[in-house]
Amino acid sequence: MFPSSVNMREQNNIIIISIAMTILLLVVFFCRMLGNMAGKNKRKKQPKLPPGPATMPVLGNIHQILMNKPVFRWIHRLLDEMDTEILCLRLGSVHVIAIASPEMAREALRRNDAVLTSRPVSFAWRAFSFGYKNTVGSTGDQWKKMRRMLASEILSSAMERRMLGQRVEEADHLVNYIYRNCNNGTVDIRHVTRHFCGNIIRKLVFGRRHFAFGAGNIGPGRDEEAHIDALFTALDYLGAFSISDYFPSLVLNGLMSTFRRLHDPIIMERMEEWRAPRRNGDERREVADFLDVLISLDDAQGKPLLSLDEVKAETLEIILNSVDNPSNAVEWALAEMVNNPKVMKKAVDELDMVVGKERLVEESDIHSLTYLKACIREAFRIHPYHPFNPSHVAIANITIAGFMIPKGSHIILSRIGLGRNPRARDNPLEFRPERHLKNTDNVVLAEPELRFLSFSAGRRGCPAVSLGTSITMMLWAEKLNTDVIKKHICN
Secondary structure, X not given: OHHHHHHHHHHHHHHHHHHHHHHHHHHHHHHHHHXXXXXXXHHHHOOOOOOOOOOEOOOEOHHHHHHOOOHHHHHHHHHHHOOOOEEEEEEOOEEEEEEOOXXXXXXXXXXXXXXXXXXXXXXXXXXXXXXOOOOOOOXXXXXXXXXXXXXXXXXXXXXXXHOHHHHHHHHHHHHHHHHHHHHHOOOOHHHHHHHHHHHHHHHHHHOOOOOOOOOOOOOOOHHHHHHHHHXXXXXXXXOOOHHHOOOOHHXXXXXXXXXXXXXXXXXHHHHHHHHHHHHHOOOOOOOOOHHHHHHHOEOOOOOEOOOHHHHHHHHHHHHHXXXXXXXXXXXXXXXXXXXXXXXXXXXXXXXXXXXOOOOOOOHHHHHHOHHHHHHHHHHHHHOOOOOEOOOEEOOOOEEEOOEEEOOOOEEEEEHHHHHXXXXXXXXOOOOOHHHHOOOOOOOOOOOOOOOOOOOOOOOOOOOOHHHHHHXXXXXXXXXXXXXXXXXHHHO
16 A cells, blocks of 8 residues: 555656646746747837938948939939938948938927037048038037037127128129129129129128229139139038048148138238237227137137137138028029019019119118018029038937937938928929918028928028028129119110
8 A cells, every 4th residue: 555655646746747847838938929029029119220222231332322423313313213201321330311301300400409419520521620610510519619609799680780881882892793794795693693692701701802902893803713613612522422522632622722822811910910909908999800700709718719720610611601502592593583584573573662773772671572582482492502401410319200310320401302392392393482472471581390491400500590691682682683674774
């Protein structure tokens, strides 16, 4: 009987162990199943990169960039072919995200604005900013310092009012120059608009419209021609897709040589004029232009706030940022009006009603020139000078439209894609200023909703909206009014 009971206990123990093992295996199996399901759900929830073309190991899409010129056309073709408003390219280890949707642009520069305040390293930007010392190209504390100085001193409302006389004087020169040249039967619009912008910003920055004394009020001389050519060549490099900037050291060195030859003597002479009163504690003269402001600013210890390189960098930046958009928008607006006489008539009728035919346009008229501002907005929308805005670099991982944007990515907004987005407006290629007159009593050139880019938006947006509007509208109104009068006088 005893052996029999021992056998039964052994059998019971085996059964219990078997059941326990089975339960343990089932628990392990279900745990792994749940873990796999959780992993799959986690992978599903993790956002993906925006769509983009296939990439090669290490290179990414660099080989395609090199084979497709101009690069901006290839990028916009990809956006159309892939039927997307956000595109991801990989250049080496860097992701470049192109955005062509107003909603996504607002998500980038509003919701994620604080994360997108950095700038990429660029050969051209480093050269033209004297080592990232200006406002547009700098980051961190340097950017905060230059941005604060620019907004509070150079672009203050008080400074804008003080410089009104110089802007009015240059508008008068524009009219006189066209009148003197209208006997030839034609006027080169591009030449006139670009040199007007160059003249007016040189007047505001340096206190002179010509580099050489004695040039008078005649047209641009050799130095002024070289200056404008260098400015627009530099803008082409700064506005280019960074990877297409194929080691342009010789070109950039030539451009910087031109800027140094023309700018440095004025800057050095002016710094010497301000150095003596600062050193001797004498009473300083009143500032007369932007350069005076940059040089005269002191820090808390009474020392110059800006170094020589910072003054040079900010001077060049102000000039570069003042010549492209106004001249390009006016040139395209006039070109569109040639093909649309009804738009031309509406614009001229508004000028006649607001300004009349007995005087020239004044800056105080700008607020009332609603239709003319709508024409410029439409030119900004359809015909931007640059295909993309300057790159923003993400300093942390973010998501845009549900897509993952890794830290270090370069975000570029497509000016062409935003302005010509067929989902955002009907007949996007049609020049129709009336589309900007809906539901508004005051048309402005800025576009905070980012349905197109004029002065950009966010912390990195252009702070010179008021000055930029004045320069653009005075050029536009004077040119349009002069063109109309010229037809009667010269023909």
